[in-house]
Amino acid sequence: MTPFLFTFVVLGFSVGAGLLGSLLGIGGGLILIPVLTLLLKVDIHYAVGASIVSVIATSSGAAAAYVRERMANLRVAMFLELATTAGALTGAFLSGRVGGRGVYLVFGAVMACSALVMLRRMNSTQVAPVPEDALADRLGLHGSYWDESTGREVGYRVTRPLAGLGLMYVAGTVSGMLGIGSGALKVPAMDLTMRLPLKVSTATSNFMIGVTAAASAGVYFARGHIDPFIAGPVCVGVTLGAWLGSRHLMAKVNASWLRALFVCLLLWVALEMLRKGWTS
């Protein structure tokens, strides 16, 4: 394979990863890293470095659309970014100190748990009332969004902001350690714990991922792990895919179908991570 062809192959895979990532509220890094390392034989460090920049690209590209449609909750995002950036810093510190095996095992377990929780909630159709929360009122976190499928504005209330903050700290740490956006952890934290609607959770997660990833990208850049030859086409492809996804698919995709797809992906990634932790 020539470098020219390689650039286009990477570009193609990146478009696919960006498309899927934008629909699920994840950065696409989870899909890209295995493709780059296993299929295209790229050194793992460069794959992770390219992934982290692509994560920013996905987030910013898709978030531009979500913010315009007022699907992302900017106040929730800013409040939770307190925890994700602090977590990303912790993760960057820890990445040099903790062995890869432990990280993979913990990561796999956390993902499997959140997949199972989401699966359980998918079966229960009745919606429990959202408990009152004084801090959420004080922070003005409640909001509303325009629901395309029913054609009306849907209001929602937010609860347990501190629990959300704690989970976001964990998500940020994972992001800093592994060079992924960790939207797979952010979406359940908002959706299940803070009770934001799934579409709002996905949009807000996408919006926040850029800031979390930027916090760890600085470290990867300084280490020389962001290689323009690989990160360049990845960045362009992923943004293109994410733009297509958020522009033309998001409004048409049914929420329960989206959730089912998301649960499948979570379980697959969890197994992959556990296997990697077990065998390494």
Place this chain on the structure above:
Amino acid sequence: MSEAPSSEPRPPQPASVMVPPGPEAVPLVPELLISDLLRYGVLISLSLVTLGTTVTFFRHPDYLVSSEALERLTAPHPVPHGLADVVAGAMAARGQSFVMAGLLVMMAVPVMRVALSLLIFRQQKDRLYVAITTVVLTLLLVSFLVGAAEG
């Protein structure tokens, strides 16, 4: 693409609309400002990356035919990882340095977004969120410094 753009339902605009002084006062909606920042930041970044990639292939015609070059490119090798290296490379019209500059713009976009949010919250006199946003911005800048210190 859409058949009836005029009948498209429009979500109501948020109440927090800021009107800057001046004869041609255009209402500034925070959501639109942030969306534009993200959009144009990404566009500038991707233009630089595309330009750099094109320049690279023009300067290295062997990349189109030789598969040896690929092994050299995907194996571990030193990458410019200082701001000065990137600027110097871009000045010398090295394609990969343009790509790198584009990637750096991409990394700066979220930081600028947080800085813009800080200005918006300040204009809205929302002191609680000014404080929250300041902490987030500080943490972001610290993380870049940590990376620089480590590298």
